[in-house]
Amino acid sequence: MNIKDSIDITVIGLGFVGLTAALGFAEKGYSVKAYDSDIYKTRELSKGELPFHEPGLSTMLNKHLNENLVLCDSLEESLSDAKLIFICVGTPYLEGAGLDLSMLLNVVKDICRFSSKDAYPSIIVKSTIPPGTMRTKIKPVVEDCGLRVGQNIGLAYNPEFLREGNAWDDFMHPDRIIIGELDRVTSDSLVKLYESFTVPYAQVSAETAEMLKFSSNALLATMISFANEQALIAEHIGQVNIPELFRLLHMDKRWSGSPAGMINYVYPGCGFGGYCLPKDTLALKNAANQHGVEAKVLNAVMEVNLDISEHTVRKVIRSLKHRDEQIGILGLAFKPGSDDVRYSPAVGIIEALLDEGCTNLSAYDPMAMRNFEEHYGYPLKMANSLDEIVAGSDICVIVTAWPEFQVLTDHASDIRIIDARYMLENKEASVLVN
Numbered sequence: 001m002n003i004k005d006s007i008d009i010t011v012i013g014l015g016f017v018g019l020t021a022a023l024g025f026a027e028k029g030y031s032v033k034a035y036d037s038d039i040y041k042t043r044e045l046s047k048g049e050l051p052f053h054e055p056g057l058s059t060m061l062n063k064h065l066n067e068n069l070v071l072c073d074s075l076e077e078s079l080s081d082a083k084l085i086f087i088c089v090g091t092p093y094l095e096g097a098g099l100d101l102s103m104l105l106n107v108v109k110d111i112c113r114f115s116s117k118d119a120y121p122s123i124i125v126k127s128t129i130p131p132g133t134m135r136t137k138i139k140p141v142v143e144d145c146g147l148r149v150g151q152n153i154g155l156a157y158n159p160e161f162l163r164e165g166n167a168w169d170d171f172m173h174p175d176r177i178i179i180g181e182l183d184r185v186t187s188d189s190l191v192k193l194y195e196s197f198t199v200p201y202a203q204v205s206a207e208t209a210e211m212l213k214f215s216s217n218a219l220l221a222t223m224i225s226f227a228n229e230q231a232l233i234a235e236h237i238g239q240v241n242i243p244e245l246f247r248l249l250h251m252d253k254r255w256s257g258s259p260a261g262m263i264n265y266v267y268p269g270c271g272f273g274g275y276c277l278p279k280d281t282l283a284l285k286n287a288a289n290q291h292g293v294e295a296k297v298l299n300a301v302m303e304v305n306l307d308i309s310e311h312t313v314r315k316v317i318r319s320l321k322h323r324d325e326q327i328g329i330l331g332l333a334f335k336p337g338s339d340d341v342r343y344s345p346a347v348g349i350i351e352a353l354l355d356e357g358c359t360n361l362s363a364y365d366p367m368a369m370r371n372f373e374e375h376y377g378y379p380l381k382m383a384n385s386l387d388e389i390v391a392g393s394d395i396c397v398i399v400t401a402w403p404e405f406q407v408l409t410d411h412a413s414d415i416r417i418i419d420a421r422y423m424l425e426n427k428e429a430s431v432l433v434n
């Protein structure tokens, strides 16, 4: 039997996301049942008319309506034979209360009511939800209905990244498919379902998938506010040609490529340092102040940089058995490939550890040890090699993502390592400049 014949899909909620997904799966040859509680919307759709403007969807609706796509008048009808049930209802923001999950939770409850314990249907949420929702809110609702996730019902979070105005193309040609997994059966069924999209996919924890959707939008929002704050400062300074400023900013070759070099900067660590980023960010913040603009984005950028350094120190302190333990600082340069130690994150971390009474500190850096000794007079024992520092330390903290530290993956079980650059579990991270 063709795999497509064995996967019956139901889509609930036929807005931008749901209708696009329903038509997308229909276009891929799956048999799709769809339901929306808004009878006016369903009525229009059943006449082949779109209730909203979205390029490309009208043609697809008229191609698949009553063929691969069947519109249902009730939720119960849409669920008959359903194997994969996609929920795409709205999750609007409620002032002061976060996202309103009531529509989503009600649909989940209703699906469980109509589901047979023998059928093993899978509920897949596409609506955007806060991290933790699948495990702490949706799973309990399902289990309260007497169903057991992984035994007679499946759950997964499958975030949608489409953009309105480009929904069809984004859905049919996504950058990647993310499967937030709660049970293997559902997760593997989704891998099969999306096989024909021939794009990379990742099976991750539900929380990773939920967080990814938020991180993605928060990054975009931050970049927009950043650009707007820059324009605000520039306007107050005067004589700055703002469109030209941004045109020239975009010519930085780190924006181009696939993936673009700019990803180097969108990776966590223990803070930025070096001669330029801290100094120039502070200088622009001051220039903005002098021109009567409070640079809120830049203030926050500097604050977070301090917070992340303190966070790293707290992690080290928490994992010490006592303050006399030998702490190895791995990396003194502000970034790998450089011997520059000006404003290096290592400086703040070493100072804070000394303030905390940790006096047994040693350090190793492939290039920057001499510079560090010349610039700062900290009581640090410099090691001659990575092996030496690892052998002589109770705990090691990776402060600079030097690629040669990657070998520590093999030591991970022998020594305590605080990987403040998140490089050991991500080989690609060791080439990131940040």
Ligand SMILES: NC(=O)c1ccc[n+]([C@@H]2O[C@H](COP(=O)([O-])OP(=O)(O)OC[C@H]3O[C@@H](n4cnc5c(N)ncnc54)[C@H](O)[C@@H]3O)[C@@H](O)[C@H]2O)c1
Residues within 6 Å of the ligand: 012, 013, 014, 015, 016, 017, 018, 035, 036, 037, 038, 041, 088, 089, 090, 091, 092, 103, 106, 107, 126, 127, 128, 129, 160, 161, 162, 163, 164
């Ligand atoms: N619009 C986007 O660009 C976009 C992109 C990615 C993710 N998302 C997320 O996807 C979700 C849906 O977004 P949208 O823009 O498609 O929303 P939408 O408001 O356009 O559509 C939601 C649909 O769900 C229906 N609905 C509500 N309760 C229902 C119920 N009990 N049974 C059946 N249908 C019901 C509504 O009638 C409506 O047609 C949201 O969580 C949103 O944040 C949206």
